[in-house]
Amino acid sequence: MRGRNPIEDLAHLRHEFGEHGGVNMSIETSSTFTVIDPETMPDLFQGRAGPDRGCYLYGRHFNPTVYNLGRQMAALEGTQAAYCTASGMAAISGVIMCLCNAGDEVVASSAIYGGSYALLHDFLPAKSGITTHFVDISDVDAVANAITDKTRLIFTESISNPTLRLANIPRLSALAKESGIPLVVDNTFSPLILSPAVLGADIVVHSITKYISGASDVIAGAICGSETFIGALMDLHMGPLMLLGPTMDPNVAAGISLRIPHLPLRMNAHSQRALAITARLDELGLKVTYPGLPHHPDHALFEELHCDEYGYGGVFTLDVGDEETANALMSCLQNEQRFGYLAVSLGYFDTLMSCSGSSTSSEMSDEDKDSAGISPGLLRISIGYTGTLEQRWSQLQAALRHTGLI
Ligand code: PLP
Numbered sequence: 001m002r003g004r005n006p007i008e009d010l011a012h013l014r015h016e017f018g019e020h021g022g023v024n025m026s027i028e029t030s031s032t033f034t035v036i037d038p039e040t041m042p043d044l045f046q047g048r049a050g051p052d053r054g055c056y057l058y059g060r061h062f063n064p065t066v067y068n069l070g071r072q073m074a075a076l077e078g079t080q081a082a083y084c085t086a087s088g089m090a091a092i093s094g095v096i097m098c099l100c101n102a103g104d105e106v107v108a109s110s111a112i113y114g115g116s117y118a119l120l121h122d123f124l125p126a127k128s129g130i131t132t133h134f135v136d137i138s139d140v141d142a143v144a145n146a147i148t149d150k151t152r153l154i155f156t157e158s159i160s161n162p163t164l165r166l167a168n169i170p171r172l173s174a175l176a177k178e179s180g181i182p183l184v185v186d187n188t189f190s191p192l193i194l195s196p197a198v199l200g201a202d203i204v205v206h207s208i209t210k211y212i213s214g215a216s217d218v219i220a221g222a223i224c225g226s227e228t229f230i231g232a233l234m235d236l237h238m239g240p241l242m243l244l245g246p247t248m249d250p251n252v253a254a255g256i257s258l259r260i261p262h263l264p265l266r267m268n269a270h271s272q273r274a275l276a277i278t279a280r281l282d283e284l285g286l287k288v289t290y291p292g293l294p295h296h297p298d299h300a301l302f303e304e305l306h307c308d309e310y311g312y313g314g315v316f317t318l319d320v321g322d323e324e325t326a327n328a329l330m331s332c333l334q335n336e337q338r339f340g341y342l343a344v345s346l347g348y349f350d351t352l353m354s355c356s357g358s359s360t361s362s363e364m365s366d367e368d369k370d371s372a373g374i375s376p377g378l379l380r381i382s383i384g385y386t387g388t389l390e391q392r393w394s395q396l397q398a399a400l401r402h403t404g405l406i
Pocket residue numbers: 087088089090113115116157161186188189206207208209219220221345360
C-alpha cells in the first residue's frame with residue numbers, strides 16, 4: 001500500500017540551508033525571541049502570528065529548530081503538521097489531555113506499551129476522571145460496542161507492543177469517523193512501514209526514542225496531525241504542551257533531524273535481519289511471532305497495509321514458556337554470546353531484549369497480561385543490524401542450545 005512517497009517529501013524538505021549557508025539546519029538555542037514591531041506581541045499571544053509566519057514567542061511555545069523537525073515528522077507521516085516533545089509519553093499524554101476533559105472516556109487497545117496502559121488505566125482516572133475501556137483492537141465490533149457518547153478518541157498502536165498484532169487502521173478509521181471521534185495511532189514500531197494517517201488515522205504519535213533516533217541515546221517524541229490540532233496543543237490557555245511544558249531541546253531536535261535521512265536504510269536493515277532470523281527460528285519449531293511469517297494472524301492484513309520496501313519491522317517475540325528460561329536465555333545471549341543487550345526499548349542498531357511480562361508490560365495485572373496474550377516466558381527482541389547475519393545466527397543457536405531450547 002502506498003498513497004504517497006514520504007522519502008520524496010522528506011528529500012524536498014531537507015533542501016533547506018542553515019543560517020550561514022550550512023548544509024544542515026541551524027540550531028536556535030534562544031529561549032525567548034524579540035519582536036521588531038511591538039504590535040506583533042499581542043498578535044503572537046492571540047494566535048494571529050506564529051511560526052508559520054516566521055514569528056516566535058518563547059521556547060516552550062515554539063522553537064524554530066524543533067519546528068523544523070516537526071515539519072520533517074509531518075512529511076514522514078503525511079500529516080499537515082507535527083510538533084516534537086520531550087518523550088513519547090509526553091506526546092501520548094499531550095494528545096489525550098488535549099482531546100479529553102474530566103469525565104470523558106477513551107477506547108483503547110488492551111495490548112499497548114505498559115506506560116501508555118498505566119497512563120490510561122491508573123494515572124488519568126485518578127488525576128482527571130478520564131477513564132478508558134480497553135478492548136481487543138482486532139475485534140472492531142468490540143471497539144464499536146465500547147464507544148459511548150462520552151468517548152473522545154480511539155487509541156491504538158499500529159503494531160501492538162509486545163504482542164505484534166496489527167491494527168486494522170482503515171476499519172478503525174471508518175468507525176471513528178462514523179462516531180465523530182479521532183483515531184489516534186502510536187506508530188513507534190513501524191515508521192515508514194506503516195503510514196497510519198494515509199490509512200485514515202487522524203493523529204499519529206511516536207516515541208522518537210526508538211527507531212527514529214536509532215541509537216538509544218535520546219528520549220523524544222512527536223505528535224503528527226492537522227494544523228488546527230497542533231495549534232490546539234500549543235494554545236496559551238488550554239494547550240497541554242504549552243501548559244504542561246514537555247518541550248524538546250533544540251539540540252536534540254537538530255541531532256534527530258540528521259538521522260531521519262537514513263531512517264529508510266535502517267528500517268530496511270532491521271526488517272531484513274528480523275525476517276531472516278525469525279524464519280530460521282520458525283523452522284526449528286520455536287514459538288516465534290513476527291508479522292513477516294506467513295502464519296502470523298495478521299500477515300495478510302500486513303501485506304495489504306504496509307509499504308513492502310521496509311518489510312515487517314525489527315521486533316519479534318519468542319515464547320520460551322516461563323520467565324526462568326527467558327532469563328537464562330537472555331543472560332547467555334548477553335553475557336556469553338554477545339548477541340545483544342538485556343535492556344528495555346527497541347529500534348537500536350544493536351539487539352535489545354527483555355521479558356515483557358516482568359518489564360515493559362509489568363504495569364498490567366496478571367489477568368490483563370493474560371487476556372492481552374503476554375505470557376510470562378515471552379521475550380521481546382528488537383533485532384539490530386550490526387555484525388553479520390551468520391555471526392548473529394550462530395550466537396543465537398548456541399544460546400538456544402545452552403538453554404535446552406533446541
Ligand atoms: N509508545 C511505545 C509503543 C513504546 O514502546 C514506548 C516506550 O517504550 C513509548 C510509547 C514511550 O516512549 P518514551 O519512552 O519515548 O516516552
